[in-house]
Amino acid sequence: MPxxxxxxxxxxxLSGNEAVALGAYHAGIMxxxxxxxxxxxxxxxxxxxxxxxxxxxxxxxxxxxxIGIGAAYAGRRTLVSMKHVGLNVAxxxxxxxxxxxxxxxxxxxxxxxxxxxxxxxxxxxxxYAPFAKVPMIEPSDSQEAYDLMxxxxxxxxxxxxxxxxxxxxxxxxxxxxxxxxxxxxxxTDRVGFKHNTQKYVMLPVNARYRRPFVEDRLVKLxxxxxxxxxxxxxxxxxxLGIITSGVSYQYAREVFPTASFxxxxxxxxxxxxxxxxxxxxxxRAIVIEELDPFLQENILAMGIKVTGKEFIPGIGxxxxxxVRDAAYKAGLVADKPRANAISETPPSLPARPPLLCPxxxxxxxxxxxxxxxxxxxxxxxxKEPDVIVTxxxxxxxxxxxxxxxxxxxxxxxxxxxxTALGMEKAGVGRKIVAFIGDSTFLHSGITGLVDAVYNxxxxxxxxxxxxxxxxxxxxxxxxTGMSARxxxxxxxxxxxxxxxxxxxxxxVIDAFDxxxxxxxxxxxxxxxxxxxxxxxxxxxxxxxxxxIPMAIDSEACTSCGTCLxxxxxAIQKVNDQxxxxxxxxxxxxxxxxxxxxxxxAIEPVKSAAKG
Amino acid sequence: xxxxxxxxxxxxxVGGQGTILASDILGEAALLAGYDIKKxxxxxxxxxxxxVISHIRIGDHVYAPLIAEGDVDILIAFEKLEAIRWCxxxxxxxxxxxxNLAMPPLSVGLGTSKYPDDKEILAxxxxxxxxxxxxxGTSRAQQLGDARTLNTLMMGCISTxxxxxxxxxxxxxxxxxxAKIREINFRAFDEGREALAHVNIG
Numbered sequence: 001m002p003x004x005x006x007x008x009x010x011x012x013x014l015s016g017n018e019a020v021a022l023g024a025y026h027a028g029i030m031x032x033x034x035x036x037x038x039x040x041x042x043x044x045x046x047x048x049x050x051x052x053x054x055x056x057x058x059x060x061x062x063x064x065x066x067i068g069i070g071a072a073y074a075g076r077r078t079l080v081s082m083k084h085v086g087l088n089v090a091x092x093x094x095x096x097x098x099x100x101x102x103x104x105x106x107x108x109x110x111x112x113x114x115x116x117x118x119x120x121x122x123x124x125x126x127x128y129a130p131f132a133k134v135p136m137i138e139p140s141d142s143q144e145a146y147d148l149m150x151x152x153x154x155x156x157x158x159x160x161x162x163x164x165x166x167x168x169x170x171x172x173x174x175x176x177x178x179x180x181x182x183x184x185x186x187x188t189d190r191v192g193f194k195h196n197t198q199k200y201v202m203l204p205v206n207a208r209y210r211r212p213f214v215e216d217r218l219v220k221l222x223x224x225x226x227x228x229x230x231x232x233x234x235x236x237x238x239x240l241g242i243i244t245s246g247v248s249y250q251y252a253r254e255v256f257p258t259a260s261f262x263x264x265x266x267x268x269x270x271x272x273x274x275x276x277x278x279x280x281x282x283x284r285a286i287v288i289e290e291l292d293p294f295l296q297e298n299i300l301a302m303g304i305k306v307t308g309k310e311f312i313p314g315i316g317x318x319x320x321x322x323v324r325d326a327a328y329k330a331g332l333v334a335d336k337p338r339a340n341a342i343s344e345t346p347p348s349l350p351a352r353p354p355l356l357c358p359x360x361x362x363x364x365x366x367x368x369x370x371x372x373x374x375x376x377x378x379x380x381x382x383k384e385p386d387v388i389v390t391x392x393x394x395x396x397x398x399x400x401x402x403x404x405x406x407x408x409x410x411x412x413x414x415x416x417x418x419t420a421l422g423m424e425k426a427g428v429g430r431k432i433v434a435f436i437g438d439s440t441f442l443h444s445g446i447t448g449l450v451d452a453v454y455n456x457x458x459x460x461x462x463x464x465x466x467x468x469x470x471x472x473x474x475x476x477x478x479x480t481g482m483s484a485r486x487x488x489x490x491x492x493x494x495x496x497x498x499x500x501x502x503x504x505x506x507x508v509i510d511a512f513d514x515x516x517x518x519x520x521x522x523x524x525x526x527x528x529x530x531x532x533x534x535x536x537x538x539x540x541x542x543x544x545x546x547x548i549p550m551a552i553d554s555e556a557c558t559s560c561g562t563c564l565x566x567x568x569x570a571i572q573k574v575n576d577q578x579x580x581x582x583x584x585x586x587x588x589x590x591x592x593x594x595x596x597x598x599x600x601a602i603e604p605v606k607s608a609a610k611g
Numbered sequence: 612x613x614x615x616x617x618x619x620x621x622x623x624x625v626g627g628q629g630t631i632l633a634s635d636i637l638g639e640a641a642l643l644a645g646y647d648i649k650k651x652x653x654x655x656x657x658x659x660x661x662x663v664i665s666h667i668r669i670g671d672h673v674y675a676p677l678i679a680e681g682d683v684d685i686l687i688a689f690e691k692l693e694a695i696r697w698c699x700x701x702x703x704x705x706x707x708x709x710x711n712l713a714m715p716p717l718s719v720g721l722g723t724s725k726y727p728d729d730k731e732i733l734a735x736x737x738x739x740x741x742x743x744x745x746x747x748g749t750s751r752a753q754q755l756g757d758a759r760t761l762n763t764l765m766m767g768c769i770s771t772x773x774x775x776x777x778x779x780x781x782x783x784x785x786x787x788x789x790a791k792i793r794e795i796n797f798r799a800f801d802e803g804r805e806a807l808a809h810v811n812i813g
Contacts, residue, residue: 013642013650117653141649141676174651174676175638250674320679340681341703341739346731349696350724352625352716354661403721564720569660573720583758584627 014178016171019142020109021046022178023149024079027105028186029053031071033064035443036472037083038118039172040111044081045475048484052184057469057476057484060413060443061086065093065108072097072106072162073200075191077153081109084125085412089444091128094162098132099210100200101160101217104190105153111167114290115317118471120393120412122315124291129164129268133214135221136164136268137230138246142176148230148265150182157190159217159224166267168290170247170317222269230265233278240332241282243275243295243306251323252288255333270298279304286332290318356398358570359545359586361466361511361537366399366406367566367592368517369433372525378405387431387525388423392416392445394437395471396464403565406435414444420459421452431460431525438465439477441494446501452530453502460524461532463494464511466539474542498532505529511537514595540586547587548604550580550594556601563593563602615646615774617670619678622765623697624689625714626661629762632787634665636766640783641669644775651676662693669773687769689748689761690714695732701739708768708807710748710761744768746806752799757792760799767803 014022021043024032032055034044048055058064061082068080082090087110097106110128113119129136137152139145145167152163198206225231237258244252245264253261262278264270279285279299287296287308296308311330313322327333356363370376373387379402391397391407392415399406409419416434423432436445441463449461469475476482481491498506505527509516517535524531538545549570552563559578563571570584571593580593580602587604588594594602620637624630631652638650646669653664666678678700686701687708688694694709701707709732718724736743746768752761763784770780781797788796 011642013638013648170651170676174649176649176673176676177642177647247676250676253674254679317677319677320675321681324679338681340699341701342699342735345696345699346727346735348724350692350716350718350726352660352662352692352696354626355717357660402723403717561721564717567717569717571720572715572717573722574715578720 010180012178012180013175014142014146015042015173015175016139016142016145016167017042017173018046019145019178020081020149020165020167022180023146023182024107025050025053026182026184027150027153028077028184029079029153030076030186031068031078032056032081033058033067033078034081035059035061035064035086036469036475037061037086037111038472039113039167039169040081040083040086040109041472041475042172043079043109044484047079048486055484059478061090062093065090065097068106068108069093069097069102072102072104074193075104077105077187079107079109081111083119084110084112084123085119085121086110087125087128089413094128095132096202097162098134099207099214100202101213102156102162103193104187105156106162107149107152107156107165108162109165109167111169111172112291113169115169117169120410122291124294125164125166126267126294127292133218134161134164134268135159135225135266136166137265138166138267139171139265140246140249140263141171142174142178144230144265145171146178146180151228151230155224159221161217161221164268166246168247218269222272225266225269225271226273228266228271230263231271231274232263232265233274234261234263235281236260238281239283241278241285242288243278243285243299244288245295246290248288248290248318251318251320254320255324255327264295267295270295272302275299275302276304279306288312288318288323353401354398355401355567355569356395356404357541358568358584359540359590360395361535361539362396362399362464363404363566363568364511364514364592365462365464365517365521365535366396366404367596368514368521369406370404370565372518372521373431373433375405376403379403384430387433388420388428390416390420390423390432390434392434392436392440393471394440394464396435396437399567401567404567413440414448417445417448417452417459417461420461421448421455421457424457424459433460433462433525435462435464437470438463438467438479438494439469442478442492446497449498449503449532450501457530458528459530460527463498463532463534465494465534465536466511466542467536468539468542470539470542474539495534498534503530503532505531506534507531508534508536511535512590512592514592540590545586545589547589549582549585549587550591550602551582551605552578552580553601553603556599558599560598562596562598566592566596568593615670618668618685618773619683620667620669620685620687620769621678621683621697621700622665622667622687622689623693624663625693626663628663628689629759630663630665630689633762633766634667636763636783636787637667637769639786640775640780641667643779643783647671647673649673649676662696664697685769685772687765689765691729691732692716692726695727695735698735698739701736704740704742706742706744706772707736707740708744708746708765710765711745712749744807746803748803748806751802751806755795755799755802757795760796763788763796764799764803764806767800767805768807770800771804771807
């Protein structure tokens with residue numbers, strides 16, 4: 001970790017996620033739990049480096065939240081982290097702990113993804129705070145992420161409430177200088193669980209008793225937020241006042257260097273007095289915020305006339321240019337933004353979508369299904385394919401792109417199986433195959449499969465088991481046999497789960513054996529029964545396994561293009577000649593291209609040279 | 612904190628080329644040199660093979676982590692298509708350092724799109740600036756014996772334009788690169804500096 005000494009403190013270049021982890025560590029957490037999800041993943045990864053706390057990957061966000069609740073009830077400061085959509089999964093226990101309150105501090109990191117860099121939606125999780133009636137903290141850089149974590153735990157304990165710590169991609173994944181002023185202190189004054197039925201047993205009678213407490217807590221928090229040191233007015237030019245929070249503050253500061261600012265570090269409940277004072281003190285008040293008009297609508301509801309979303313886009317990530325252009329159009333800045341040297345990139349530049357990696361164990365199965373299910377019809381849109389594919393969340397979602405064309409639906413974690421069942425009930429009339437990864441299956445696929453057995457479904461479920469949570473950067477999960485700390489752990493066997501649920505037709509095959517893939521998939525598709533195929537093959541980006549790369553014998557090759565249909569990035573067509581880029585090919589541990597080449601023109605480099 | 616002219620650097624490439632490690636090294640060098648810095652990597656869903664972009668901002672005080680389009684002082688591209696894709700970010704008269712490497716995306720192989728030729732790329736950049744430097748980074752790294760040193764080589768190129776002393780760069784490289792491959796990376800860094808001593812100015 002980069003370190004320079006400036007006086008007594010240590011200055012580090014930390015990402016928001018690293019700062020959150022370090023802040024929570026110094027705040028004395030003893031339990032950290034999470035399910036991986038961009039952009040939140042690195043928080044738990046960083047906490048797993050410490051030996052003096054329990055840092056674990058949970059099966060899913062709901063379980064993570066429940067572990068967090070139990071740990072906080074039992075008196076240990078706890079951090080639960082997840083991406084925005086993870087909080088949907090965890091919403092049930094989250095709403096429950098919002099009413100019971102905690103004991104020791106419970107801080108929930110929600111990492112939102114404006115711009116949808118790596119998610120299925122762009123929901124603004126700030127709405128969860130008023131919905132659950134809990135406080136919400138929003139840092140605007142790594143320094144604040146570090147500093148605010150200590151406050152978040154104190155607030156949680158003082159007001160007996162879970163606290164939402166809301167990040168966005170550009171906070172979580174930006175590095176900025178952070179003065180690390182604290183050191184780890186583990187509070188012990190709340191340790192131990194004390195029986196308290198009225199607080200912890202949410203029978204209706206107790207929940208009704210508890211209900212006014214939640215309202216009373218909000219009133220107290222509303223008073224506290226007026227004094228919260230990270231809600232701050234900086235008077236500048238009083239012609240224009242800007243109310244902002246999070247990363248939006250940084251863009252606003254660049255565009256309006258002289259304006260007055262009300263910067264909010266706590267965005268629920270809002271400091272209403274401070275907002276009134278600020279708006280009275282300026283000629284015109286505007287709100288600059290990413291995504292929904294969350295601050296703006298709440299301020300409008302106070303009867304204060306503010307604008308913001310009239311000119312600041314509500315869709316996508318903001319940046320300085322967007323704010324600058326919007327400010328000019330709204331007449332807030334006099335100078336016309338300087339035009340770029342060129343305003344547009346040349347048309348028709350080839351896109352470079354993310355692809356399945358060379359040697360990916362998913363490529364062969366999607367290639368095979370493409371042929372068996374006549375999925376290539378999708379490329380000329382002539383006719384619907386024979387097989388419908390419901391997809392899920394993971395690297396394999398990338399098989400949606402040409403040439404694999406392997407996906408008809410992708411909704412949310414675990415949805416592939418339920419969606420397939422629904423299509424079947426609707427009488428769609430074609431074979432339906434649901435694809436789900438090993439980590440996603442454990443996360444939320446199992447219940448769908450239980451339903452499939454119970455309600456006599458005939459779909460095929462393909463579990464793509466690469467023994468890791470690949471998309472988010474190779475995290476362990478309950479099936480990998482390793483813990484978050486990289487120690488050996490008991491391994492949950494997906495085959496036994498599938499059998500235990502009652503699926504009769506279960507097969508396990510090697511992801512790189514195309515012959516076996518073809519015959520197994522064919523029989524599964526033809527089978528009128530519910531079937532599950534577990535396709536096992538290691539993720540090459542994780543194992544970094546490499547062998548002698550493949551090469552194309554240019555004399556034998558007829559440029560028929562069959563190998564290009566795998567979608568392997570190592571196989572490229574340069575000047576009408578198909579070549580395998582040897583630095584990208586992982587070699588005969590994969591050999592999918594070798595197995596499908598009709599001319600037998602592909603062989604490992606050395607033997608090709610001999611021939 | 613030292614006073615320095617603002618430097619907004621956009622680093623672009625293809626997933627797997629080592630751009631993120633390069634941006635980490637640059638960030639650390641700026642930190643060691645005593646500047647304020649913000650750095651953010653826009654990965655999207657990039658596993659290998661997708662576009663990767665890093666924004667690195669150095670100055671006395673940096674607010675926004677993202678560089679505004681049209682404000683980039685130095686564009687350093689590890690691949691030619693990923694240079695032209697982000698050309699609108701470069702300010703008039705800015706510097707473009709482009710690795711002379713084409714990695715055609717799959718759609719080019721499938722015949723559904725066309726890779727821009729060098730003339731086209733150069734013509735576009737000429738409209739923006741006279742400071743376009745093509746560097747044979749990949750072949751130089753291969754000659755050194757390890758193509759993966761491309762990222763430190765490109766850092767050598769950019770170092771010729773930044774107010775950061777060479778020993779600081781080497782310290783930053785040493786922090787980020789394992790000991791057994793450190794020496795070859797130092798050589799790659801020097802090679803990068805050398806490459807711009809004989810620039811092929813477009």
